[in-house]
Every structure is written in structure tokens, then in C-alpha cells.
Amino acid sequence: xxxxxxxxxxxxxxxxxxxxxxxxxxxxxxxxxxxxxxxxxxxxxxxxxxxxxxxxxxxxxxxxxxxxxxxxxxxxxxxxxxxxxxxxxxxxxxxxxxxxxxxxxxxxxxxxxxxxxxxxxxxxxxxxxxxxxxxxxxxxxxxxxxxxxxxxxxxxxxxxxxxxxxxxxxxxxxxxxxxxxxxx
Amino acid sequence: xxxxxxxxxxxxxxxxxxxxxxxxxxxxxxxxxxxxxxxxxxxxxxxxxxxxxxxxxxxxxxxxxxxxxxxxxxxxxxxxxxxxxxxxxxxxxxxxxxxxxxxxxxxxxxxxxxxxxxxxxxxxxxxxxxxxxxxxxxxxxxxxxxxxxxxxxxxxxxxxxxxxxxxxxxxxxxxxxxxxxxxxxxxxxxxxxxxxxxxxxxxxxxxxxxxxxxxxxxxxxxxxxxxxxxxxxxxxxxxxxxx
Numbered sequence: 001x002x003x004x005x006x007x008x009x010x011x012x013x014x015x016x017x018x019x020x021x022x023x024x025x026x027x028x029x030x031x032x033x034x035x036x037x038x039x040x041x042x043x044x045x046x047x048x049x050x051x052x053x054x055x056x057x058x059x060x061x062x063x064x065x066x067x068x069x070x071x072x073x074x075x076x077x078x079x080x081x082x083x084x085x086x087x088x089x090x091x092x093x094x095x096x097x098x099x100x101x102x103x104x105x106x107x108x109x110x111x112x113x114x115x116x117x118x119x120x121x122x123x124x125x126x127x128x129x130x131x132x133x134x135x136x137x138x139x140x141x142x143x144x145x146x147x148x149x150x151x152x153x154x155x156x157x158x159x160x161x162x163x164x165x166x167x168x169x170x171x172x173x174x175x176x177x178x179x180x181x182x183x184x
Numbered sequence: 185x186x187x188x189x190x191x192x193x194x195x196x197x198x199x200x201x202x203x204x205x206x207x208x209x210x211x212x213x214x215x216x217x218x219x220x221x222x223x224x225x226x227x228x229x230x231x232x233x234x235x236x237x238x239x240x241x242x243x244x245x246x247x248x249x250x251x252x253x254x255x256x257x258x259x260x261x262x263x264x265x266x267x268x269x270x271x272x273x274x275x276x277x278x279x280x281x282x283x284x285x286x287x288x289x290x291x292x293x294x295x296x297x298x299x300x301x302x303x304x305x306x307x308x309x310x311x312x313x314x315x316x317x318x319x320x321x322x323x324x325x326x327x328x329x330x331x332x333x334x335x336x337x338x339x340x341x342x343x344x345x346x347x348x349x350x351x352x353x354x355x356x357x358x359x360x361x362x363x364x365x366x367x368x369x370x371x372x373x374x375x376x377x378x379x380x381x382x383x384x385x386x387x388x389x390x391x392x393x394x395x396x397x398x399x400x401x402x403x404x405x406x407x408x409x410x411x412x413x414x415x416x417x418x419x420x421x422x423x424x425x426x427x
Contacts, residue, residue, distance in 0.1 A: 041258050078235070083258030086228055086236040097233045 003050040010039065029058025029075040033085070041083030053080040053093035059146050074144070092124075095132050100124035114143065126158050219382045220332035222324035223389045223409040224252045224352075225424060229402045237405040237426065245271050246281040247417055249325030250410045251291070254352030263321075267291070284325030288335040288343060291321060295341030320351040330414050354396035354403045361392050386411065390422055397424045 011032065018027050033056045043050050056077045078084075078091045090104040107120045118141060129137045137158040144150050162168070224241040227234060242252045243264040251267065253260040270290065274282045282290075321337040336349035348366050350358040365388060368374040380388075389409060397404045404427065409420040 037258070037261075041262060044258070082256065083261070084228070084230075084235070084256075085258065085261065086239050088236045088238065097235070101233070 003052050007036070007039075007050060007052065007054070011036075028060055029056055029077070030060065032056060032058070033075070033077040033079065033087075037079045037083055037085045040079055040081060044082050049081040051081050054078065055091050055093060057142075057144050059144055073146075096124070096128060099128055099131055103127065114145075122158060126160060129158060129160060219385070220250075220324040220326050220334065220412040221382070221385050221389050221409065222250050222252055222322065222334075222412070223393055223407050223422075224254075225393065225397070225403045226406040226408065227402065227404050228257060232401070234405075240408060242408055242410060243268065244410065244417055244419075245287060246325075248281065248327075248412060248414075249284045249287050249323065250412060250417065251287075251321060251323050252351070253321045255320045263294075266294070284323070284327050284333055287325070288323055288333075288345070291323060291335075291337065292341045292343050295337065322349050322351045324410075324412060326412055326414060332412070350392075352403070354400040357396045357399055358392050361395060362388075382411070382413070393422070393424065 015027065036054055040050055058075045060073060060075050075087065076089065076091055077087045090108055092101040103124045104120065125139050129135045137160055138155045139158060140153060140155050142152040222242060226238055228236040228239040241254065242250055244250050245267055253263060271282055323335040326332045334346050334349040335343050336346060336351060337343040348362045350362065363369045393407050404424050406424050407422045409422055411418045
């Protein structure tokens with residue numbers, strides 16, 4: 001978390017500097033991704049890594065905006081503590097890479113709506129909550145759209161069902177009674 | 185507390201194919217035929233995770249040379265960016281592209297000299313077995329005479345010019361196949377002077393990649409194949425198993 005806070009400060013400074021220069025050029029998602037990758041790589045080369053895995057999402061404003069479509073309108077990139085970097089349609093960090101990423105791959109559709117995507121993510125997070133002991137069921141969605149920009153929503157609690165016999169064993173003294181009831 | 189290590193192996197496999205001058209070389213004085221084929225898969229993995237299925241491991245340095253690297257992806261990106269900018273500088277200064285032999289020398293010197301660069305001095309004693317830039321490279325190209333070459337490197341720069349080479353996690357699977365089919369090792373009755381055509385070489389590369397993908401977990405998802413001839417560099421994509 002502390003490394004993440006350092007990164008937030010660095011990126012905020014970057015944005016401020018860009019704003020001050022006021023030359024009409026905005027920092028796009030690929031630029032910030034590349035900047036972050038270089039920072040991560042530099043730190044790891046100095047044996048002092050930023051111990052995080054980052055996901056960067058954004059909208060790339062195409063120059064030929066309305067008529068021609070640029071291949072990558074939306075940008076989703078990953079950078080980690082070693083400086084490994086790539087761009088893909090679905091990205092997960094940490095344990096999510098083991099558990100959630102296959103789910104995302106299975107249910108991904110190029111023409112998904114926002115609601116469908118949210119449902120897939122919610123299901124993936126729910127599975128992670130069930131499976132990872134260090135997680136909690138409160139999640140925050142953030143979405144980036146061309147019209148609305150960046151929207152980080154309020155935290156949402158996931159509904160979970162723990163009503164399974166395997167994890168709710170009937171206590172011994174109650175069990176005997178139930179068997180007697182059955183025989184009756 | 186386990187010590188954090190700055191290296192991670194992102195797997196993958198690059199394979200390079202032989203480069204030979206066609207038999208009708210005498211007539212070739214005009215045509216200058218020859219080829220080099222290099223292919224690499226597209227998977228990026230860590231241990232037992234697949235991070236991405238669409239990552240390029242090959243970089244086209246000039247119209248006659250392609251470099252492929254396996255090992256750590258961040259080092260690979262850095263190395264490729266640095267080399268591309270060197271190519272650009274050379275082109276501007278000398279008004280021609282760098283030759284394949286020169287590129288091979290540069291890569292060797294770069295790896296050799298930068299061996300201790302990233303580490304502060306104290307760390308060298310602690311990390312005697314760490315390599316600096318953890319990429320294993322394979323360089324394929326044709327020279328001015330049209331003859332194809334493959335240079336295979338290890339992580340700190342030792343290299344060898346050869347007719348075929350492989351690197352990455354699937355090396356142990358690919359090299360014996362290539363040695364058997366191309367060098368005709370362990371084939372006592374085979375015709376050792378048989379020349380390889382471009383079409384046969386392409387087929388062979390595809391076969392070897394398919395074979396490696398079957399057994400190696402870190403290889404798969406698709407392959408980029410560059411076919412380098414004096415006419416230019418042709419890029420093909422071949423889908424591979426995704427498991």
C-alpha cells in the first residue's frame with residue numbers, strides 16, 4: 001500500500017506538471033502506462049522495487065475520431081514489480097491471476113455491455129472472496145467511458161451464501177436429536 | 185523472510201531456422217537468394233499463470249535482421265527499445281541499415297558491458313549468480329551476400345553463429361529436433377549435403393513449434409513467424425494450442 005501511495009503521488013505530480021505546461025497535450029493511458037513501467041523497471045534494477053502490480057485502464061482518444069475507428073479505443077494495461085508489461089482485454093493481479101482470470105477469459109465477449117461486464121467481474125470477485133482467506137466482500141467498481149470519463153463508484157457489498165453443510169457442520173449434541181427425529 | 189529476487193522467468197520460446205544459400209548460387213550472383221526464418225510464440229507466463237496470450241517476442245531491427253528474446257519480459261522490452269533506437273541512430277548517421285554481423289557484435293558487447301551496470305557495487309557480492317539482464321537472445325538475419333545466419337546468445341553475451349538455434353523454455357525440446365533434422369546427427373545413412381529449401385524450412389519450424397507446445401506449459405497461444413529474404417521481411421501468424 002505504501003508503494004501504491006508513492007505511485008499515486010508521483011502520478012499526481014506528473015499530471016500537475018502536464019497541466020501547468022498547458023500545451024493542449026493530455027497524457028493518455030498508454031503514456032502513463034509506459035511511464036509507470038519505466039519507474040517499476042528502474043526501481044527493480046536498483047534492487048528497490050515498488051512491490052505492486054498495477055492495472056491501468058483508459059480511453060485512448062483517437063485523432064480521426066468519428067469516422068475511422070482506431071484499433072484500440074480502450075486501453076487496459078498491466079505493470080508489475082519487475083516491470084513486466086502487457087496490454088490485453090482482461091487483466092488480473094495477484095491471486096486473481098490464478099482464480100479470476102480463467103473466469104474472465106471464459107465469459108469475455110467483445111461486444112459486452114457494461115452491465116454484463118460488471119456481472120462477470122462481480123462473480124469473479126465473489127469467487128475470490130470465497131476462496132481467498134485474506135479478502136473481503138466489499139468491492140469498488142471504477143469505470144472509464146468515452147462520454148463519462150472516469151467514475152469511481154461507492155463500495156458495494158457482495159451477496160454471498162455460506163449456507164453449506166461442509167462449513168456449517170451440525171454440532172454433536174444437536175445431531176443426535178435430529179437422528180432420533182428421523183427414526184421417528 | 186525469503187529474499188526478494190529481481191528476476192522472474194516469463195517463459196516462452198523462440199526458435200530460429202537455418203539460413204542457407206540456395207544451391208544454384210552461381211546463377212544467384214544476380215539474384216542473391218538465401219533466407220532466414222525466425223519464429224516465436226506469443227505467450228507471457230509466470231510459473232503456472234498465463235498473463236497474456238498476445239505478446240510479441242520478436243522485434244524487427246532492420247529489414248534484414250530480426251531479434252527474438254526469451255526470459256524476463258521487462259528486460260526484453262528494455263533491450264529491444266535500446267536496440268531499436270541504436271538502429272535508428274545508425275541509419276541516420278550512416279545512411280544505411282546496420283548489417284546482421286554488426287548487430288550481433290553490438291548485442292554481445294552490450295550484454296557483456298552491462299553485466300554489472302544495474303547493480304550497486306555491494307550487491308554484486310551478494311548475488312554472484314545473478315545475471316544482469318536476464319534475456320536469452322536469438323538473432324536471425326541475412327548478410328549483404330544473401331547468406332543467412334543465426335546467432336544464439338546466452339544471458340551475458342556469449343554467442344555463436346550457427347545455422348539453427350532455439351532459446352527459451354522449450355529449448356530442450358526443440359534443439360534435439362533441429363539437430364536431428366538439420367545437422368542430421370545420429371543419422372549415419374542420411375545425405376549430409378542435402379540443402380534446405382525455404383518452404384521445407386518453414387514447414388519444419390511449424391512442426392517443431394507444434395511439438396514443443398504439446399509438452400511445454402509455458403509455450404503456446406500462437407506464433408509469429410518472420411521469413412527474412414533479400415526481398416524483405418515477411419511476417420506470418422500461426423495459431424497454436426492454447427492450453
